Amino acid sequence: MHDTSPPAPSDRDDEYTLWIVKYGTRTAMRHELFLNYGLYGEPDGSASMDYFFWIARNRLRTIVIDTGFSTEAGDIRGRTMLIHPREALAALGVDPRTAETVILTHAHYDHVGNNALFPTSALVIAQHEIDFWTGPLASKRQFAAFVDQTDIAGLIDAQQHGRLHAFRGSTSPAPGIEVLELGGHTPGMSVVSVQTNDGPALLASDTLHLYEQYEREMPFSGVTDLAAMYEAYSTIRTMLNGGITHLVSGHDPSTLSRFRASNRLPGLASTIGTTIEDHGSAPR
DSSP, X not given: OOOOSOOOOOOOTTOOEEEEEEEEEEEEEHHHHBTTGGXXXXXXXEEEEEEEEEEEXXXXXXXXXXXXOOHHHHHXXXXXXXXXXXXXXXXXXXXXXGOOEEEOSOOSHHHHTTGGGOTTSEEEEEHHHHHHHTXXXXXXXXXXXXXXXXXXHHHHHHXXXXXXXXXXSEEEEETTEEEEEOOSSSTTOEEEEEEETTEEEEEEETTOSSHHHHHTTOOBSOOSOHXXXXXXXXXXXXXXXXXXXXXXXXXXXXXXXXXXXXXXXXXXXXXXXXXXGGGTOOXX
């Protein structure tokens, strides 16, 4: 368990409060979550996955990382929406119409499903992700099950209107924010490091759905490049040895309990770091 006492506030341009917001959940079997589960010689059993999006903000800016699944996409796939991302944003005082940047770690339905809430935001995503989901392989059943065409159309529309910022390799959309393309789960799967005054945090997103997946090197069942998925684990280990303080999974049910609980959204949000906004100054 991480120390839950908040650090002293900061007004630095490159430090943020990081919000981890849980908006959905599902119950599955272990063989559904781990690739070729029978290879491990372990009994099957029930398992849970939670669904998150993230917010990095300070007194100068608000950056949203991923936007969750839409009500329709969740219903089709039997996912439980605990709170609509729109309502969660409102509870945390975030107006999506004024969020200057939305970082999309990849284009699966549960990470880009509410982009329409952000009509003026710059959308940051890896070029490999756009190329793949608008290419000929995207229609194959094993890939198509993870995306909604309305979401992809929304990305194309943003691109046509100059709001889509596609990058290769890495990019820094704001001071203290770094986006690194790793691939594996999807061709342009990316992680996001966020500088807080409680140390740098790594939003691993779906490079590791569950901490067990990373700790035991048990790849997730949905994968486009298995070798790249294993390499992503190694890269994350290197980043942790290089100074990353907090590792945030993409779907692990234990995630919220590892960080400081938020009283603004009880039971559905935790935070890393404290900035001046938590002491009376509202972010833009």
